[in-house]
Amino acid sequence: MIPPVLSDAQLLPHGPAFVTEASGEPRVALWRTDDLGKTFRPLLDRRLLGEKLRFFGTWFLDERCGFVCGEDEDGDGALLATRDGGLSWEPVTAVAGEAVATPLTQVVFADERRGLVVAAGDALWRTVDAGRTWRPATSPGMSAHGIFFLDGTGRGWVLSQTLDEELRILRTQHFVTLDAGGTFAPLGDTLDGEPLRLDVAACAFWDERTGLLCGPDGLFLRTDDAGRSWTRVPSGAPSDFNFAVPLGRSTAYLLGCDGRMMRTDDAGRTFRAISTGVETELHAAAFADEARGFVVGEDGVALWTEDAGRTWNRSRMV
Numbered sequence: 001m002i003p004p005v006l007s008d009a010q011l012l013p014h015g016p017a018f019v020t021e022a023s024g025e026p027r028v029a030l031w032r033t034d035d036l037g038k039t040f041r042p043l044l045d046r047r048l049l050g051e052k053l054r055f056f057g058t059w060f061l062d063e064r065c066g067f068v069c070g071e072d073e074d075g076d077g078a079l080l081a082t083r084d085g086g087l088s089w090e091p092v093t094a095v096a097g098e099a100v101a102t103p104l105t106q107v108v109f110a111d112e113r114r115g116l117v118v119a120a121g122d123a124l125w126r127t128v129d130a131g132r133t134w135r136p137a138t139s140p141g142m143s144a145h146g147i148f149f150l151d152g153t154g155r156g157w158v159l160s161q162t163l164d165e166e167l168r169i170l171r172t173q174h175f176v177t178l179d180a181g182g183t184f185a186p187l188g189d190t191l192d193g194e195p196l197r198l199d200v201a202a203c204a205f206w207d208e209r210t211g212l213l214c215g216p217d218g219l220f221l222r223t224d225d226a227g228r229s230w231t232r233v234p235s236g237a238p239s240d241f242n243f244a245v246p247l248g249r250s251t252a253y254l255l256g257c258d259g260r261m262m263r264t265d266d267a268g269r270t271f272r273a274i275s276t277g278v279e280t281e282l283h284a285a286a287f288a289d290e291a292r293g294f295v296v297g298e299d300g301v302a303l304w305t306e307d308a309g310r311t312w313n314r315s316r317m318v
Contacts, residue, residue, distance in 0.1 A: 001025065006296035008057045008106075011036075011286035018043065019284070019296050020055035020068055026300075029055055030068055030086065031317070037286070037294025037304035039316045043086040044068070053078050057106040059115065061130060067092075069117055071103035077119055079104055081131055094134045095125045110149040110156060114180035118144050121161070126181045139184035142175045148203050148211075154180040157187075157211070157227055159203050172196045174203065174227045190229045191221065203227075204244035204252060212268040214241035214254050222268035235271055237262060243284055251290045253309070255282035261295070263309065274309040 007022035019031040019040065030044035046053065052073050060066035064085045070078050077099025079092040095104065095117055102119040109115035116137060117125045124144050126137035142160045149156040158175040173196060175184040189196040198215060205211035205227075213221040218235035235241075241256035250267040259278040262271040276282070280298040287293030294304040294315060302315035 003298070004028075004300035005283070005298055006031075006300060006302060007055065007283050009284040009286040009294070009296055010058055010060060011288065011293075012060055012062065015063060016060075017286045017294070018058050018060055018066065019302070020058045020070070021046075022054050022056055022070065022283075024052045024054040024073075028317075029053065030058065032086070033294070033315070036288055036292055037302060037315050038313070039318055040302065041318050044089065049080075049089070053080075054103075056103065057108075057118075059107045059109055061109060061112055065130065067107045067117075067131060069104035069107045075101050075103065077102050077104040079107070079117060092131070092134065098125075098136075099123070106146055108147055108149060110154050110180035111152055114154065116147055116156075116181045118146060120145050121163075124158070124181065128180075137181050137184075139175055139186075141186060142184060144175075146202065147181075148205060149180070150205060150208070154178060155208060156180065157203055157205065158184060159200065160186075161199070169197050169199055172198055172200060176226065187227045189227055191232070196230060201240070201242040202244045204246040206246050206249055206252075206267055210267050212244060212246075212252065212254075212264075214244055214256075216240045220254070220262075220268065220271065233268055233271070235262060237271075237273060243282070245285050245287055245293075247287055247290050253285055253287065253293075253295075255285055255295060255297075257281045259297075259301075261309065276303060276309075276312050278303065 002025035004026045005022040008020045011017040028042040029046040031040040032043040055070035080089040105120040106118040124137040125134040162171040173189040200215040218237045220233040220235045221230040239256040239260040243255040246252045254262045261274040282297035285295040291308040303312040
């Protein structure tokens, strides 16, 4: 049996959290926790879907209205929606029907009505009515791989990477939106005065100007000008990092391979290692504050902490 791959996590304010499964094999495709990762219970049984879907992302607007995105067995994009807390799910064909041979890797909302779905490296779809209708969102030169929204502001950064036929990176830059994906403007990101051409996996921002990037081989970059220019920050960790969780004004957790986790408390100027006690790749995390949260990853790993990562406990899947 293929072990679970826990791929994404989202925590509602003062409420439950949700975690997706990406291998497509285990019975449970979506989990819910009401105690910040101590216990998880099944929310979506894959056998009820009628096909083997792999889920890479999730977003709930409240406890009743939520979305999961991923791909089907043919590699076509899949987007499902629930309006009853997960009791029933319906395919969103306006998006999935257009995502041929393209997995949908992220669904994220800027507020209770405006959101985006990402087809990695290919396209974006936008909703302004809480996911009832979706339309393509485009900008010349933008090849979206992910997006980060500042909560409730409508300001967001789309991470775009342009590749050549041999998959070499020609350009890495952000497209900023001030209206939750209605319009986009390229930032022309630079590193050491030159156009940014590095492979990066995730971006996160604390405010309108201060943010960070992470990527392969311990790559950490930070910005103080909203992403227009970046500087390298020594990470002290050679692992690949693929997920960043900003908290408060200056704290963030970064997740990577081999169970690696790093924490910054000075907005990305310095980092320190957090021991998780596992050696599997970590994919996602959700934190209620700087001390309390959980992480998930390969082989069904799910861990929770209440002391800022000084100790970790195995979650219980019921």
